[in-house]
Amino acid sequence: MTVVLKLGGSVITEKGEPETVDDDALAAAADAVAASDDDLVVVHGGGSFGHHHAAQFGVSTTDGTHDVAGVRAIHGAMKRLNGAVVAALTDRGVPAVPVHPLSAASRDADGSLDLPTDQVRTLLAEEFVPVLHGDLVAHRGEGASVLSGDELVVALAPAVDADRVGVCSTVPGVLDDDGAVVDRIDSFGEVASVLGGSDATDVSGGMAGKIRALLALDSPASVFGPDALDGFLAGATPGTTVVGEGHE
Numbered sequence: 001m002t003v004v005l006k007l008g009g010s011v012i013t014e015k016g017e018p019e020t021v022d023d024d025a026l027a028a029a030a031d032a033v034a035a036s037d038d039d040l041v042v043v044h045g046g047g048s049f050g051h052h053h054a055a056q057f058g059v060s061t062t063d064g065t066h067d068v069a070g071v072r073a074i075h076g077a078m079k080r081l082n083g084a085v086v087a088a089l090t091d092r093g094v095p096a097v098p099v100h101p102l103s104a105a106s107r108d109a110d111g112s113l114d115l116p117t118d119q120v121r122t123l124l125a126e127e128f129v130p131v132l133h134g135d136l137v138a139h140r141g142e143g144a145s146v147l148s149g150d151e152l153v154v155a156l157a158p159a160v161d162a163d164r165v166g167v168c169s170t171v172p173g174v175l176d177d178d179g180a181v182v183d184r185i186d187s188f189g190e191v192a193s194v195l196g197g198s199d200a201t202d203v204s205g206g207m208a209g210k211i212r213a214l215l216a217l218d219s220p221a222s223v224f225g226p227d228a229l230d231g232f233l234a235g236a237t238p239g240t241t242v243v244g245e246g247h248e
């Protein structure tokens, strides 16, 4: 079974404190990953590493920068967080290998992403666990813009022929107006009113951006909270299941 798992940046970092890992949360997530028998590709978001610097330099997935200091600050912060994630996994015997998207990916002027994935497929086939992260990406006409972990999930899942996709967020799923978890989402229109906008320090579009991205997937995706990570990796479908158009 091949699984693409995204660990939200807000899950593994203290989102209000610049460049601060939430050690307990990262340890719990790494324990869950270490207990899995699946072929895993791990993607993590930016949390207080990427988003803090991206907001400072005015960079989002659509608005880039030519400021090389900004590029180095944002990418450098994401590499530090990636190092912490890889170290936590390594400590638990997971054969984790860092993969930095800025070194390989690019965006066209229309925003479309070109993400080479042969290296990820080969790492998986060789029984490594590739660990990618939200990053910056070279963006024609914009300099460098943010590449969100959700975009990586959407690009990677078909490339590795994922059987399951999981997005571990700080909330237990998409919540309706009464605070209850929505079981299943088939189209953005169904949930647009409850998703609202993104939060101020999330330059990738928050939950709304996440759901839009997951609806584009061929395979169903689960959005769930940290408490459900063990269950998801054991085969359950906790939280909200996002099923793109054309799927039952």
Ligand code: IP8
Residues within 6 Å of the ligand: 009, 044, 045, 046, 047, 050, 051, 054, 074, 078, 133, 134, 135, 136, 146, 147, 148, 149, 150, 203, 204
């Ligand atoms: O947290 C964003 O990744 P995300 C990465 O998955 C940066 O949206 C550089 C802000």
